[in-house]
Amino acid sequence: MTDLTALTIAEARDKLRKKEFSASELTRAHIDAMAAARALNAYVLETPEKAEAMAQAADARLARGEAGPLEGIPLGIKDLFCTEGVRTTACSRILDNFVPTYESTVTANLWRDGAVMLGKLNNDEFAMGSSNETSCYGPVRSPWRRRGSNADLVPGGSSGGSAAAVAARLCLGATATDTGGSIRQPAAFTGTVGMKPTYGRCSRWGTVAFASSLDQAGPITRTVQDAAILLRSMAGHDPKDTTSADRPVPDYEAALGRSVKGMRIGVPKEYRVDGMPAEIEALWQRGADWLRDAGAELVEISLPHTKYALPAYYIVAPAEASSNLARYDGVRYGLRVPGRDITEMYEKTRAAGFGPEVRRRVMIGTYVLSAGYYDAYYLRAQQVRTLIKRDFEEVFAAGVHAVLTPATPSAAFGIGEKAGADPVEMYLNDVFTVTVNMAGLPGIAVPAGLDAQGLPLGLQLVGRPFDEETLFTLGAVIEQAAGRFAPERWW
Secondary structure, eight states: OOOGGGOOHHHHHHHHHTTSSOHHHHHHHHHHHHHHTGGGOOEEEEOHHHHHHHHHHHHHHHHHTOOOTTTTOEEEEETTBOBTTBOOOTTOGGGTTOOOSSOOHHHHHHHHTTOEEEEEEOOSGGGOOSSSOSOTTOOOOOSOOOTTOOOOBOOOSSSHHHHHHHHTTSSSEEEEEESSSTTHHHHHHHTOEEEEOOTTSSOOTTBOOSOTTTOEEEEEESSHHHHHHHHHHHOOOOTTOTTSOOSOOOOGGGGTTOOOTTOEEEEEGGGOOTTOOHHHHHHHHHHHHHHHHTTOEEEEEOOGGGGGHHHHHHHHHHHHHHHHGGGOSSSSSSOOOOOSSHHHHHHHHHHHHSOHHHHHHHHHHHHHTSTTTIIIIIIHHHHHHHHHHHHHHHHHHTTOOEEEEESOSSSOOBTTSSOSSOHHHHHGGGTTTHHHHHHTOOEEEEEEEEOTTSOEEEEEEEESTTOHHHHHHHHHHHHHHHOOOOOOOOO
């Protein structure tokens, strides 16, 4: 039998239906792989008993011919999604041993379709970070290493555990969330596919909030086809989330293999940032050539307000975070540090429960929302956001079907390399991804090559609202031209 953990979701789905192996065997292979890969710190909670019970139930449904679209497929769940009866902490001490009594809509959709939960995946605390170094459970180690080096690298963030687990074959796919690039950046760093859907495509209900107007759930997988399969189950209207879009979910898998002939792909001149490595520039050009060879037309476009996206994002996101995180006060759930009175209890609980990056963002957010600064900062950032959205609308109205950009300004960096005194250096990792969240658009990161040190690099495609299908079509073209990449096992 082939190594069951090396299969794609599509392959495993087909083989399960042909009864070449059972869901229990597939799940056991992944449980064993997880146990052997704890050095990566990708999982913060393994749930083998639950996984085996879910796999047995899947086998029973397969035997009865009642298989769901994801029947028996073992998945990892980012620790931001509430899972009923299973600890959910957002990788923060302040949520301590919080065990939800309810299930997030996204994970409920996956279980409805027959998927199996292997455990909860590591992430940056409250999804605040670009390297998965802010988790209270410690950093995730990337399964990738530079050629000839033993130095540990970051897997990207905030969905670092999801990306590392998928790349290291510790699950067939994973849920992730993206507020400013937290699906696409770690996917690019680990040679995996990350799809950030249109805002409102997936329900946010039961997902721990960071910045409510930016957060969106999506899949990280090893192939474009797998991302299409997983997103179809994750997406859908949810009356419990007022920002959820009430529109049908297409069969994304059917978009693969469609012709791209005549599609117009925009290449934004503003994304040629100062100091961008030559290999990122070359990768971008190569991606454009692949799409042109497949029949697409490449056109230069202008997104003039791109340069304001990062500063505007780092006002809007912390402002919403400071509001969302006000609920963690030691009163109803999670950590409580006693004090002389309720005010001291609040202060001590929040000081002990939040890590330095979360405290930094809460302070920035509280500052920009305060009476004297609201107009100067928050209101202005929202106005810039409107202009960023308009830039994209004008480009799409002019007949452009999608926009091609790099996914990250570099390959993965070492653990501890950028987590020093200057947080701005870390924030610059999101330079190519935040515009997509500010405009509420769909974006996909697809592996497109390796750098000189043998590390993966990704390209990003940005689409029209609710046109994820076009991104899957184009992403499959890049994937076919570039091939697939897997790390050499060292753990």
